[in-house]
Structures are given as C-alpha cells and as structure tokens.
Amino acid sequence: MSSTVIEKTRQFAQSFFEEDGSGHDWWHVYRVWNMACKLADAEGADRTIVEIAALLHDVADWKLSDRGEAHGLETIRSLLADDLTPETVDTICAIISRVSYKGAGVATPMESLEGQVVQDADRLDAIGATGIARAFAYGGNKGRLIHDPDQKPVLHDSFEAYKKNKGPSVNHFYEKLLLLKDRMHTPTARAIAEERHRFMELYLERFFGEWDGTL
Ligand code: ADP
Ligand code: NI
Numbered sequence: 001m002s003s004t005v006i007e008k009t010r011q012f013a014q015s016f017f018e019e020d021g022s023g024h025d026w027w028h029v030y031r032v033w034n035m036a037c038k039l040a041d042a043e044g045a046d047r048t049i050v051e052i053a054a055l056l057h058d059v060a061d062w063k064l065s066d067r068g069e070a071h072g073l074e075t076i077r078s079l080l081a082d083d084l085t086p087e088t089v090d091t092i093c094a095i096i097s098r099v100s101y102k103g104a105g106v107a108t109p110m111e112s113l114e115g116q117v118v119q120d121a122d123r124l125d126a127i128g129a130t131g132i133a134r135a136f137a138y139g140g141n142k143g144r145l146i147h148d149p150d151q152k153p154v155l156h157d158s159f160e161a162y163k164k165n166k167g168p169s170v171n172h173f174y175e176k177l178l179l180l181k182d183r184m185h186t187p188t189a190r191a192i193a194e195e196r197h198r199f200m201e202l203y204l205e206r207f208f209g210e211w212d213g214t215l
Helices: 002-017 026-043 047-056 068-080 086-098 113-124 128-141 159-164 169-175 177-183 187-212
Strands: none
Touching: 002 026, 002 047, 002 068, 026 047, 026 113, 026 187, 047 068, 047 086, 047 113, 068 086, 086 113, 113 187, 128 169, 128 187, 169 177, 169 187, 177 187
C-alpha cells in the first residue's frame, strides 16, 4: 500500500516543482527526499510519513504560492485522502506547515521524530556546496546583489521582518545558512552539518579574500 502512495506522491511532486528557478526545483525535493530516507533509517523514524512529508514539504511554502499555505495544505489533503488515514494526513500536514525557516531569532519547534528528520534533511540541503549554489540561484532569481559591503546582515526576530528582507545573497549566510548547524535535531544530521558548515566557512574566507584582492 505505502509504496503506491509514495510513487503517486513522487509523480505529483515532480510535476509540481518541474519549472521552479528559485532553488525549489524538483531536484531540491529529490535530494531532501533521499537524505530524509537516510536520516529516517539511522534514527528509526516512520518511513512512509517521512517520505511523503519530504516529497511535499515545499508545496505549501509561503515563498512559492500567492494563494498561501492553506491552499497548499488543501491540495495535499486531497492528494492523500484516498490512500492514508485522516490521522496520518494530519501528521504529514503538521510537519509541512512547520518545516520552514522563519528568521534567525524565530524558533521553529518540531515535536515528532518524523518532522525533525524532514526539517533536518531540508536544512542540510540549504548548507554546504549545494546550499551555496541555492543561495545564489535564489538571489539571482529575485534580482538580488551577490554582495554589498554597505548592507549588513540582519538577525530577524520576527517572521514578518524575515519575509520582507531583500538583502544581498552573502548576507543570507549570516542570517540563515551559518546558523543551521546548531539547529539540527538529530545526531545523524548534526554530523553531516558540521562538515558542510566548515565548507561554507572556507568558501566565505576565499570569497572575502578575492573581494579584497588579497587572494
Ligand atoms: P528550504 O527549501 O531549505 O526551506 P527556503 O525555502 O527558505 O529553503 O529557500 C530556498 C533556498 O533559497 C534555500 O537554499 C535558501 O537558503 C535560499 N534563500 C532563501 N532566502 C534567501 C535569500 N534572502 N537570499 C539568498 N538565498 C535565499
Ligand atoms: Ni525545501
């Protein structure tokens, strides 16, 4: 039963994200799904819930939909209604509605192990070599500068302020990417995050060296 609903969800997610150019393309979803499976097995989380929540985690994202989160969650409910119990659908929707980062000073609690695994997998894809590529892809898609020394990073303490932010892409490292390592839930993700974090620090060191002309 579960493998059929996962395949149906994969097909839905693949067509939903096919066209996106802001770093939320199907391959982001694919990587998060893949990593979430790995984390789920290492941490003993329920694979069906984790896989479906990972595949659909960005469907209701505030950045992607003009119609808002509620519309995305409705789409998810109707997709899954015939295959899963209402309780399982509720669990998956609760994960999806909580998964997003909302600013440096805004807590994003996640109670269930399955939710923690999906949030960790999503955040691992925002750091390291892939995270660097995504930050500049997102910035380019929104017409942002790469870097502007006159604009300092802001540690947003509300989701509203974080949403309005239009700063250059390098600021995003200080506003989100470098903070994610300490916000991982599971030990397996924390170990992977350490490595990816070091790579971003090295990248920034070189970036600023080249910016100043010292490298
Ligand atoms: P996720 O899918 O990991 O939840 P988001 O939806 O927050 O990530 O954003 C998609 C990608 O774009 C991520 O890699 C994220 O770090 C990046 N991104 C989001 N906001 C900005 C920004 N203001 N500047 C540069 N990159 C950003
Ligand atoms: Ni995502």
